[in-house]
Amino acid sequence: MKHTLSVLVENEFGVLSRVAGLFSARGFNIESLCVAETLDPTLSLMTIVTRGDEMIMEQITKQLNKLINVIKVTDLSARKFVDRELILIKMKATKTNRAEILRISDIFRGKVVDVSHKTLTIEATGDEGKLAAMIELLKPLGIKEIARTGKIAMLRGAQ
Amino acid sequence: MKLTGAEILIESLKKEGVEVIFGYPGGAVLNIYDEIYKSDFRHILVRHEQGAVHAADGYARSSGKVGVCLVTSGPGATNTVTGLATAYMDSVPLVVFTGQVPTLLIGNDAFQEADIVGITRSCTKHNYLVKDVKDLARIIKEAFYIAASGRPGPVLVDLPKNVILDSTEYAYPEEIDIRGYHPTYTGHIYQIKRALDLIYKAKRPVTYVGGGVIISDAAEALYQFITTLGIPVTMTLMGLGAFPIRHPLSLGMLGMHGTFQANMAISESDLVIAIGARFDDRVTGKVDEFAPNAKIIHIDIDPTSISKNIKVDIPIVGDCKKVLQSLLKEIVAREEETEKIEGRIKPWLEQIEKWRGKHALAYEQEDVIKPQYVVEKLGELTKGEAIIATEVGQNQMWAAQFYEFNKPRTFLTSGGLGTMGYGLPAAIGAQVANPDKTVIDIAGDGSIQMNIQELATAVQYNLPVKVVILNNAYLGMVRQWQELFFDRRYSYTCMEKIAPDFVKLAEAYGAAGFRIEKIKDVEPILKEALAVKGPAMVDVIVEKFEGVYPMVPAGASLKQMLLV
């Protein structure tokens, strides 16, 4: 099963490679990893999307906690949470498909961030399902390139 | 007062109560060596940096203190990797200081630069690159704390040359606060009660103890626990010494080369009480068939060890000694239930005695000297009171099986990593920590050549370690696998006629050298060697084709033992 982990770490050099190294050394997989400073500049927050059964997830959580630079690990998937990802999609734009691309982009509240004679670049944010649907619809129109940030996530409500 | 980085290092080591550094100098650490010279700090010069780490490791395992190393940058640092990995696998507290090129040159492929923090990330408990001399004292304090607390392990501190030279106001921190590191020592009382509920129901319980019991100095508490409940106990390789091996409740070692009774008892048990052990594959055999009908209680300070390989019913995270003490308190309070154990498990103990009687550890002494006989003789001559280090292979297993360990911290062996070349430097470190004890490295003719250069260290400091080579002219353990699983195709394991003359070699280093070729010489010559005031090496020519038995083939279940 897919799990989204929120990992609070020391904002120091080398921490990212400790976390990434742990996943590769123990054969755990990372689907995406996002990291940036928090309000407290001495801390960073990582959002890691990974997969595993109960036993593997228990190991991943414990192994992360074992790293000296890791302060807190929360498996968001056990609770209600919101997640978002930002995506940039560069479309092969022609006279005939331009309007259709814009229409689809509108439906998903995408924004055009760059245009050229041959391309149209759209920015969109959303959860996994929304972005997947958008890509699905845009594919037949000719996607040239995609870049995505990976997921960031947060528990809902006052938790 | 302003001190240089080098001065801060020496002052901090004094504050930590460090008595000795095992090290090897070089360009990046010259200033530290100058400080060692000026302050007359005790330093043992090894002959290879791997030797420094194993020596610090032997020092730490035999004494319970943190072992300390100092090496130069680049090759000096990379030479420590095997030692670090060895210590990491066996949870040995070390602090290893490495020199580094100046911070400005880091990343430039400077002369003798190696990214040692990157290289050792996965074989240290934690590591640091000190970027500013202002952080140095704090980092040293943290390094020692992390190395020795929780589940111990090696910590590496990388010291760029400019940090060693720079000066700052020095004050050694009193307090420590690492917000991401809070080991749990006290077991959860609710879990402890639940564990006892299981113990009070079990009909076929067995205790399985590992190195954690020795590391947490829990041997006494374990003895109380076992003898109060009357439950049998088996030890892992790393656990040897945690409980007197000849005690009626001891089943000896379990696992790949464990005793018949230990492996049978685990396999047939209905309750396994694991203490400070981590269900290593050499212990469990085929995981699915390990103790298939048993509930499992697991006491360990490292949460990641619990339910890693084997699903555990009652996890108790905590220090082995503390948890055992809490258990004992409850046991005393529940006297009535405790008294009922004896009657309930009587048939079980009888069954175990039958197993014990059936296939005892044994060998047949024929014309050629059997290696087991040599180990037994060493046991007799030292009354089981020596500190025994081993190399890796058959020598290691025979030492484990035939030297009778009764006390913790007397058996030093590379269990997790299985590092050939560990024994001699580890023995040297143990001798430094225990100047009045007999320290013996039970060695193989292959392994001893991996760190033979440390004989020079032993001679230089007159450390009277004794190396006893069980010379079977083979990389014996590998040969045994080739015999059993590769139709005796002895590919590159024979060392006959190409070994050095170990007696001359010992003498060349300035140590005493002995050779034993006849059975009748074993006792007198071992005696003579043990009586030598300085280091000595004994080359014992033993049976070439002797095997270590019982043996559970890798991946087989514990009950599938090859008995001879």
Ligand SMILES: Cc1ncc(C[n+]2csc(CCOP(=O)(O)OP(=O)(O)O)c2C)c(N)n1
């Ligand atoms: C550094 C290292 N290289 C290789 C091995 C694989 N290995 C395990 S036991 C062994 C043979 C050891 O031979 P020897 O020291 O003569 O011991 P014996 O088994 O003959 O007692 C080897 C090569 C190892 N454990 N460590």
Ligand SMILES: [Mg+2]
């Ligand atoms: Mg050999």
